[in-house]
Amino acid sequence: MxxxxxxxxxxxxxxxxxxxxxxxTGCGAWNTLVxxxxxxxxxxxxxxxxxxxxxxxAAAQNQPTQxxxxxxxxxxxxxxxxxxxxxxxxxxxxxxSFSLIAGDPGIGKSTLMTELGGYLPGRKILYVTGxxxxxxxxxxxxxxxxxxxxxxxxxxxxxQEIANAVDDVAPxxxxxxxxxxxxxxxxxxxxxxxxxxxxxxxxxxxxxxxREFSTFLVGHVTKKGTIAGPRVLxxxxxxxxxxxxxxxxxxxxxxxxxxxxxAANEIGVFExxxxxxxxxxxxxxxxxxxxxxxxxxSTVVCSLEGTRPILVxxxxxxxxxxxSTPQRTVTGFAAQRLQMILAVLEKRAGLAFSDHxxxxxxxxxxxxEEPAVDLGVAIAAASSFRDIPADTGSALIGEVGxxxxxxxxxxxxxxxKEAAKLGFDRAVVPENNLDRIAGDYDIDVxxxxxxxxxxxxxx
Ligand code: TYD
Ligand code: MG
Numbered sequence: 094m095x096x097x098x099x100x101x102x103x104x105x106x107x108x109x110x111x112x113x114x115x116x117x118t119g120c121g122a123w124n125t126l127v128x129x130x131x132x133x134x135x136x137x138x139x140x141x142x143x144x145x146x147x148x149x150x151a152a153a154q155n156q157p158t159q160x161x162x163x164x165x166x167x168x169x170x171x172x173x174x175x176x177x178x179x180x181x182x183x184x185x186x187x188x189x190s191f192s193l194i195a196g197d198p199g200i201g202k203s204t205l206m207t208e209l210g211g212y213l214p215g216r217k218i219l220y221v222t223g224x225x226x227x228x229x230x231x232x233x234x235x236x237x238x239x240x241x242x243x244x245x246x247x248x249x250x251x252x253q254e255i256a257n258a259v260d261d262v263a264p265x266x267x268x269x270x271x272x273x274x275x276x277x278x279x280x281x282x283x284x285x286x287x288x289x290x291x292x293x294x295x296x297x298x299x300x301x302x303x304r305e306f307s308t309f310l311v312g313h314v315t316k317k318g319t320i321a322g323p324r325v326l327x328x329x330x331x332x333x334x335x336x337x338x339x340x341x342x343x344x345x346x347x348x349x350x351x352x353x354x355x356a357a358n359e360i361g362v363f364e365x366x367x368x369x370x371x372x373x374x375x376x377x378x379x380x381x382x383x384x385x386x387x388x389x390x391s392t393v394v395c396s397l398e399g400t401r402p403i404l405v406x407x408x409x410x411x412x413x414x415x416x417s418t419p420q421r422t423v424t425g426f427a428a429q430r431l432q433m434i435l436a437v438l439e440k441r442a443g444l445a446f447s448d449h450x451x452x453x454x455x456x457x458x459x460x461x462e463e464p465a466v467d468l469g470v471a472i473a474a475a476s477s478f479r480d481i482p483a484d485t486g487s488a489l490i491g492e493v494g495x496x497x498x499x500x501x502x503x504x505x506x507x508x509x510k511e512a513a514k515l516g517f518d519r520a521v522v523p524e525n526n527l528d529r530i531a532g533d534y535d536i537d538v539x540x541x542x543x544x545x546x547x548x549x550x551x552x
Pocket of ligand 2: 204270
């Protein structure tokens with residue numbers, strides 16, 4: 094592209110266009126294209142990661158190496174001592190790793206990062222704050238009971254200055270809070286724009302890999318086109334963590350959506366309290382603690398989040414509608430999936446929801462995406478529809494197919510173990526899973542083939 098020619102960059106996905114358009118042709122989002130200009134000499138200075146190491150001095154060192162000859166010494170993980178965080182990171186923070194922690198503003202990212210300062214005694218942490226003053230960070234640290242002389246604060250947003258501070262401090266861990274405030278002075282676009290976010294990240298990434306410390310980059314999730322979303326960074330970084338949760342609930346879930354050093358989709362559960370985030374080592378107990386007994390529309394599912402089975406209550410409320418189009422309202426579950434399940438219940442189990450509103454709520458502000466929770470959602474809806482409480486001692490596990498069949502789920506054994514641990518008497522699992530269960534889990538296991546069967550047995 095010719096120098097200083099304007100380009101229009103989608104702030105959601107980073108797609109570039111030559112002229113402004115209302116809709117991004119890359120991701121289909123509306124009103125996300127923003128004009129960004131760069132001058133010729135600036136483009137030349139932008140480090141291009143794709144050609145990195147293929148020119149100049151780096152090329153000399155960059156020879157192919159036999160797998161067996163690759164040096165592994167120095168590969169170590171920093172254990173934070175907080176099991177919930179270590180698990181999500183795949184067993185600790187890998188030295189030299191570059192992680193992105195993303196989430197809605199106010200969810201607790203800065204809190205978690207400040208607490209990290211207290212978790213790693215003897216390790217130097219450089220906390221770069223672009224949003225708050227040092228005093229504000231200190232105030233928060235005091236509130237959190239973090240008082241470490243190995244925690245260095247820097248209120249700075251210029252990447253070059255951050256690099257200088259890294260030279261001075263030589264940290265084991267760098268926290269950059271947040272990437273939307275950090276900028277490279279050689280680029281003309283504003284901090285928070287896609288170019289700035291991407292290039293600043295590229296610079297910090299290079300610094301991290303060269304000096305072999307670890308970096309946590311904090312990123313706010315886009316509020317419709319105002320700031321560049323962390324999505325444009327996901328492919329660049331080693332680990333992407335999402336900090337999710339409902340602001341109105343105390344529980345926060347840290348989820349690894351990508352991890353080059355461990356299992357993806359692993360979750361850690363925290364509770365936000367007055368004095369900061371506390372880990373929740375037994376999330377199933379918490380998510381079931383407010384469960385209603387003897388009430389229709391409540392079931393318990395066992396969802397596998399990463400390697401960890403979690404029992405969660407599903408609540409359904411089905412009431413006659415007063416609208417021409419009945420309402421479908423879901424929290425913590427996909428609305429489309431619910432539509433499908435209701436259609437299957439109608440066609441295969443004879444429960445017609447067409448003149449009923451259906452509300453589904455996953456307790457504790459948890460978001461469930463695994464198909465194995467389908468059965469629990471279906472039975473909760475059926476239970477409320479018939480106004481008959483479902484058996485409270487049963488945990489429901491199974492994916493619902495369009496034919497009303499209960500389909501096999503992955504790794505049923507850890508789920509059974511968790512249900513037995515929490516005192517459930519019975520688990521309903523897909524029939525086809527039965528012969529894959531090797532151990533004895535101190536729980537009655539019932540195999541199910543058809544949704545109708547389960548509706549008849551459990552209700
Ligand atoms: P914060 O970490 O600043 O959010 P983020 O960096 O993701 O934008 O957390 C902000 C919220 O957390 C704020 O509403 C206050 C609350 N909070 C607590 O409840 N307890 C605490 O100890 C702290 C430090 C914050
Ligand atoms: Mg913050």
